């Protein structure tokens with residue numbers, strides 16, 4: 001895999017006043033739909049939405065930051081950041097082959113597979129997260145999809161966390177309709193299901209499921225009334241157009257995801273992406289800014305990769321419109337800044353944490 005990002009020579013087009021991309025609406029059917037409307041007129045996705053998104057992404061950096069911050073302020077309190085805590089409730093031994101993941105049994109990882117955690121152990125961790133100030137508790141399992149025998153345990157976890165007064169989130173892989181409804185009835189607020197990258201680049205990263213599988217689960221989760229958390233990973237050797245197309249896909253779902261996690265790849269030993277070339281941090285900030293402009297009222301989460309980011313880079317991401325982070329010193333199997341470090345950063349930047357039940361929206 002190679003990095004072939006090229007900035008266009010002509011990036012002089014700048015229009016700070018009208019982030020017109022927000023008026024695109026998908027009208028076609030299915031994941032390959034290529035019909036969008038712009039101001040009520042039919043346009044082709046590639047020739048219009050992509051062109052406009054590329055223009056926004058590649059405009060002079062200061063103009064991009066200004067535009068993203070303007071959109072951010074119109075929709076959110078710019079000095080509030082939502083904090084989620086993520087717990088791996090079942091680690092390793094996953095049947096999927098995601099090239100970035102140390103939990104895949106196919107990646108030759110040395111990580112040993114664990115069983116699904118006991119409900120009480122999960123609730124004890126959730127209580128600590130609540131005391132640490134987390135407003136949402138995310139529980140992730142390394143599965144292709146949950147089995148029937150696990151459903152009652154998962155429902156009990158959701159119910160227990162909900163009773164503590166936190167928002168609940170799970171990421172369990174693909175779901176059947178019945179599983180979606182059972183989790184919804186147990187009190188699941190959010191379901192995380194990342195599309196990972198663009199449809200074009202998807203098969204370079206994962207071969208055991210399709211991009212369409214991903215979109216199908218997302219649509220059915222949303223239709224059941226569970227809020228959608230969907231984003232992706234950058235720095236996996238994709239091209240700039242893949243980052244843009246990934247965001248365009250998210251922005252053209254029937255409703256924008258409530259949360260959009262943008263992860264910077266943490267290259268994990270023994271995975272096919274262990275040696276991939278690092279993404280330029282400015283490209284990462286541009287990705288955050290485009291996510292903010294395309295999905296003005298979504299929580300854009302600065303997710304994995306923060307341990308390798310300076311305070312200045314994180315501050316720039318917040319300025320570009322990121323307003324959510326994961327707290328705690330691990331993210332599934334990857335490192336994350338510890339909470340004291342985050343508290344110092346928030347203090348330096350004058351950022352406060354969103355309270356439970358407060359979405360920070362205007």
Ligand code: SF4
Pocket residue numbers: 094095096097098101102103104105141142143144173
């Ligand atoms: S990212 Fe999730 S689905 Fe993919 S291998 Fe890792 S645990 Fe499995």
